[in-house]
Structure formats: C-alpha cells, structure tokens
Amino acid sequence: MSSGNVSTVYISVIDDVISKVRDDFISYGVGDAVLNELQALWEMKMLHCGAISGNIERPKAPAAASGGTPGAGATPPVHDLNVPYEATSEEYATPTADMLFPPTPLQTPIQTPLPGTDAGMYNIPTGPSDYAPSPISDMRNGMAMNGADPKTGRPSPYMPPPSPWMSQRPLGVDVNVAYVENREDPERTGQPSELTKDFLMMSSGKRKRDEYPGQLPSGSFVPQQDGSADQIVEFVVSKDNAQQLWSSIVNKQGTATKAPSSTKGTTVAPTIPQRDGIQDEYNDQFYFQGVPTEDYNTPGESSEYRAPTPAVATPKPRSDVGDDDEPPLNEDDDDDDELDDLDQGEDEPNTQHLVLAQFDKVTRTKNRWKCTLKDGIMHLNGRDVLFNKATGEFDF
Amino acid sequence: MATFELYRRSTIGMCLTETLDDMVSSGALSPELAIQVLVQFDKSMTSALEHEVKSKVSVKGHLHTYRFCDNVWTFILTDATFKNEETTETISKVKIVACDSKLLDTQQG
Numbered sequence: 001m002s003s004g005n006v007s008t009v010y011i012s013v014i015d016d017v018i019s020k021v022r023d024d025f026i027s028y029g030v031g032d033a034v035l036n037e038l039q040a041l042w043e044m045k046m047l048h049c050g051a052i053s054g055n056i057e058r059p060k061a062p063a064a065a066s067g068g069t070p071g072a073g074a075t076p077p078v079h080d081l082n083v084p085y086e087a088t089s090e091e092y093a094t095p096t097a098d099m100l101f102p103p104t105p106l107q108t109p110i111q112t113p114l115p116g117t118d119a120g121m122y123n124i125p126t127g128p129s130d131y132a133p134s135p136i137s138d139m140r141n142g143m144a145m146n147g148a149d150p151k152t153g154r155p156s157p158y159m160p161p162p163s164p165w166m167s168q169r170p171l172g173v174d175v176n177v178a179y180v181e182n183r184e185d186p187e188r189t190g191q192p193s194e195l196t197k198d199f200l201m202m203s204s205g206k207r208k209r210d211e212y213p214g215q216l217p218s219g220s221f222v223p224q225q226d227g228s229a230d231q232i233v234e235f236v237v238s239k240d241n242a243q244q245l246w247s248s249i250v251n252k253q254g255t256a257t258k259a260p261s262s263t264k265g266t267t268v269a270p271t272i273p274q275r276d277g278i279q280d281e282y283n284d285q286f287y288f289q290g291v292p293t294e295d296y297n298t299p300g301e302s303s304e305y306r307a308p309t310p311a312v313a314t315p316k317p318r319s320d321v322g323d324d325d326e327p328p329l330n331e332d333d334d335d336d337d338e339l340d341d342l343d344q345g346e347d348e349p350n351t352q353h354l355v356l357a358q359f360d361k362v363t364r365t366k367n368r369w370k371c372t373l374k375d376g377i378m379h380l381n382g383r384d385v386l387f388n389k390a391t392g393e394f395d396f
Numbered sequence: 397m398a399t400f401e402l403y404r405r406s407t408i409g410m411c412l413t414e415t416l417d418d419m420v421s422s423g424a425l426s427p428e429l430a431i432q433v434l435v436q437f438d439k440s441m442t443s444a445l446e447h448e449v450k451s452k453v454s455v456k457g458h459l460h461t462y463r464f465c466d467n468v469w470t471f472i473l474t475d476a477t478f479k480n481e482e483t484t485e486t487i488s489k490v491k492i493v494a495c496d497s498k499l500l501d502t503q504q505g
Contacts, residue, residue, distance in 0.1 A: 009448050010408050016440040017412075017433065024432045034424050038415060038433070045411035353490035356402050358497035359469050369459055371469070373494055375445035377406040378453070380478060380485055384407050386445060387453040387480065392492070394459035394473060 006384050007052040014042060051384055354379045357390065369394040399438035400495045403445075412437055442500070453480045460489075467496045 018039045025035050046052045357376030362369070373390040403409050416430040457476030463469070471492040478485045 005449075005451075009444050012448060013408060013437070013440045013444045016444070017436050020440065021429075021433050021436050024429060024436075028426060028429050030425070030429060034419070037424065038419060041415040041418065042412050045414055046408060049407055049411065051407040051411065353487045354405070355490060355492040355494075356406055357492065357494045358400070358402075358500065359494035360497050362464075362469055369462070369471075371471075371494075373492075374497055375442065375449070376453070376494075377403060377408075377441075377445070378478065379407060380487055380490065385451075385453070385478075385480065386449045387451050388445070388449045390453040390455060392455040392457075392471075394455075394457055394471065396459040396462070 006386055009386060010046060010052050010384075011043075014039065014046075050382070352379070353381070357387075364396075367396040369396060399435065399442060400500065401434075401438055402493065402495050403438065403441040404434060405493075406441075409437060409441070451480055453478060455479075455492075457487075457490075467499060469494045 018035060022032075022035060025032070043052065355373075355376055355378045357373040360372040360374055362371040364370075369392070371392045371394075373392065374388060376387045376390055378385040378387065404413060412434070416425065416433060419425040420427055420430050455473070455476060455478055457473035459471060460474045461470070461472040463471075469492070471494075473490050473492065474488060476487045476490050478487065478490075
C-alpha cells in the first residue's frame with residue numbers, strides 16, 4: 001500500500017531532522033535526552049494520528065539507530081561526560097581552597113572528611129549560571145576528561161554547570177598562581193593539552209592530594225596550622241605546662257573558629273577543630289574568593305537551582321491571528337455560496353482534504369485550467385498520500 | 397525564503413509543531429531552538445519529497461475557487477478525482493495549496 005511508502009518517507013524525514021538538529025542542540029547546550037524526547041513525542045503523535053504505522057516503525061528504528069541518527073546510542077556519551085567531570089571537580093575543589101593560603105612549614109591538614117555532598121558543594125558557588133557553554137569551555141571539558149570523547153564535552157542538563165574560571169582561564173589562573181609558587185608556570189607551559197589537568201590536580205610537584213592524610217581517626221588531634229591559631233609550636237615545645245597552654249589554645253581556637261559549643265571550649269578533650277560547615281574558617285576563606293556564602297550554606301539557593309527555566313509562552317510558528325482579522329468583505333467577494341465559509345470553518349486537519357505542493361506551471365484556456373504540481377503531500381479521506389508529480393485538469 | 401513553510405501544515409508537520417509547542421511550554425526547549433527544528437523540517441521534508449517519492453498523481457475536478465496571492469496558488473475543487481498508480485479517490489471538496497517551485501530552485505541555486 002501507499003501508506004507504507006508514506007510511513008517510510010515520514011520516518012526518514014524524522015530521522016533526518018533529528019540528526020541534523022543535533023548540532024544545534026549541542027550549540028544551545030541542550031543534551032541528547034531532550035532531542036530523544038522530541039523524537040519520541042513526535043513519533044508518538046504520528047502514530048496516534050495514523051500517519052505512520054507501528055509495524056513499519058519497528059524494523060525502521062534499528063536501521064536508523066545504526067545510521068548514527070537517534071536512539072540509545074546517544075545516552076552513553078552523557079554518562080561518559082558526567083562521571084569524569086564529577087571526579088575532576090572534586091579533585092580541584094579541595095586544593096583550590098588550600099591554595100589561598102601559602103603553605104606553612106607543617107602542611108595544613110585536610111579538613112575533616114565531610115559528607116560527600118559538602119565536597120561537591122565546593123564547586124557550586126564557583127559556578128554561577130554559566131549554562132551556555134562557550135566554545136572554549138567545550139573544548140576544555142573535552143580535554144579535561146581523561147579519555148572522554150571531545151565531541152561529548154558539553155554540559156548535560158543534570159550536572160553542575162562548568163565553573164566560570166574554566167572559560168575565563170587566564171584571569172582566574174593568574175590569581176591563583178600568585179598564591180602558589182611561580183614554579184608552576186614553566187611546568188605548565190610544557191604541553192598545552194595538559195594545562196587543565198595540571199591546574200585541576202594543582203599538584204605539579206608541590207603538593208599532591210595523596211600526601212594529605214585522607215581520614216583522621218576520630219579523637220586524634222590535628223594541630224591547626226592555617227595561620228590563625230598557629231601556636232602549635234609553643235604547644236609542642238613547652239610540655240611542662242601543657243595543660244595551661246592547651247586550654248588557652250583551645251580557647252583561642254574556640255574564638256577563632258567561632259565554635260558554637262561554648263561548653264567544650266574549656267573542658268574539651270583534644271578534638272578536631274570544627275570544619276564541617278557553617279561557621280568555620282573555610283567559610284571565610286571562601287568568602288575571600290568572592291563567593292557568596294549563602295550558596296555554601298543553603299544549597300537550595302545555589303545557582304544550579306536558580307538556573308532559569310524559561311516559562312515563556314510558546315510563540316506559535318504559524319500565526320493564525322491574521323485570519324481572524326481579515327475583513328469578511330474580501331473573503332466573500334469572489335463567491336456567493338457557502339463553500340468558502342465551510343472551508344474557513346473547517347480547521348480540523350483530519351476532516352479537511354488538503355493538498356500541499358509546489359506548482360511548476362498553471363495555465364488556463366477559457367474555463368479549462370491545467371496545472372502541473374510536484375513534491376506534494378495530500379491528506380485525503382484521513383490518509384496521507386505523497387506524490388512527486390501531479391497534473392491537474394479543472395473546469396471552472 | 398530558503399525553504400517553504402508550506403509542509404508544516406501536513407500531518408507530520410502538525411505533529412512536530414505540537415511536539416515543539418509542548419516542549420517549549422514545559423521549558424524543555426527554547427523557542428529559538430524550536431524554530432531551528434522547524435526550519436530543518438522544512439528542508440528535510442522538501443528533500444524527501446524530491447528524492448524519495450516517485451509516484452505520480454492526476455487530478456480532475458470542478459474548480460470552485462482559484463486564488464493567486466504572494467506566489468501561492470490556492471484551488472478549491474469540488475467533486476475531484478485523484479488517481480495514482482494504485483487507487484482512485486473521489487473527494488467532494490478539496491483544497492490545493494501550491495507554492496512556486498521556481499522560488500525554491502532559484503534559492504537553492
């Protein structure tokens with residue numbers, strides 16, 4: 001039947017459209033998931049109105065997928081992208097915080113291991129809604145992924161947006177480098193493709209994350225060496241009046257870190273200074289970084305959630321408004337009976353017989369009209385018929 | 397006009413338009429991107445009709461109304477008979493909308 005042929009053509013059109021707008025979707029920062037949703041919805045509507053048949057659709061789908069067009073093949077790249085990105089962001093999140101402080105003789109201990117979400121939150125404040133990816137950040141993402149396909153290096157809708165410093169690299173890096181040793185610069189100039197990696201790891205021969213004590217046994221004391229209460233030297237040296245010093249240190253730390261529990265301030269057994277969030281020093285450090293503190297404390301307001309979802313009203317591609325405004329005078333000028341009115345009232349596409357085509361030639365001799373049409377879609381008796389060429393002979 | 401928006405009124409075009417409407421309303425798509433999809437549909441549909449469809453049709457009927465405006469012919473036929481290789485269908489009233497194919501040819505080079 002011809003309907004089978006129509007179905008085939010329609011499916012090829014769908015596949016063609018989907019594959020060719022993929023680049024547009026990428027450049028708009030919209031992921032494959034949305035594109036797949038578009039295709040699924042479109043095909044579903046076509047099935048519902050009978051324009052394509054499910055039987056034809058089934059064998060067609062794998063063929064289309066193998067053609068590299070739509071389908072499940074599109075999903076894995078998104079995951080590929082996501083996983084390395086998460087890992088990378090956690091890599092750089094902590095060192096960036098430490099970078100603000102020049103290294104002290106004793107290494108600053110890494111903060112108490114936070115619940116996993118907090119580590120992730122470090123990178124949220126650094127990334128305001130930088131949703132539309134610049135080509136640079138696209139490239140950068142692609143390069144930063146170890147082994148990730150550069151083509152997939154674009155943000156997916158459900159991952160945190162890339163930090164702005166990734167695109168504004170020269171500025172941000174310079175600021176950071178000023179705090180670290182200059183020694184990093186010559187190392188970095190080596191291989192361009194390694195730039196991002198070096199920066200993210202921040203190690204570059206200086207401090208590797210692996211060197212930090214990963215997990216502190218609970219109850220062990222970690223001396224504070226970050227500059228605000230560095231009395232650990234005195235504490236270590238003068239052991240004779242250790243108790244006295246200890247209490248004074250604890251008091252200082254209590255005020256310095258604004259530890260909420262004042263009872264602990266005096267009687268505490270040695271504990272790890274509070275590093276878990278709301279009022280510890282890291283908050284201030286992040287504040288110096290120019291990061292709004294409320295983002296840190298209330299993830300609900302983070303930029304990720306503030307990213308605007310345009311609730312814009314849909315602009316109808318075809319504006320039918322003009323039809324209503326058209327004065328009835330013009331419409332009725334050329335005929336007297338009710339057929340044209342019927343035509344105007346019949347907007348239901350399923351009941352209206354309609355031919356959409358291009359004309360090559362239209363001629364008339366007396367009341368006999370001849371026309372040649374091409375590339376047409378006919379909707380007759382609820383069925384779609386396509387034609388490549390058509391000839392018409394009408395008498396008026 | 398690089399392509400005709402004509403085919404958007406077809407079944408497949410209406411289905412696409414509805415889908416895009418839904419997705420823009422839900423915020424999944426930006427209106428600009430939706431327009432891009434429609435433009436691509438215009439191209440893909442035109443190309444498919446040109447290259448993938450081989451069938452021929454002949455139409456006879458009484459011409460009720462003709463109109464030529466903005467390079468678009470509109471015919472309203474009554475008691476029209478459509479013949480192709482397989483079937484013959486008689487339609488009591490049908491509207492034909494046809495754009496000038498030369499416009500497309502010159503645009504496409």
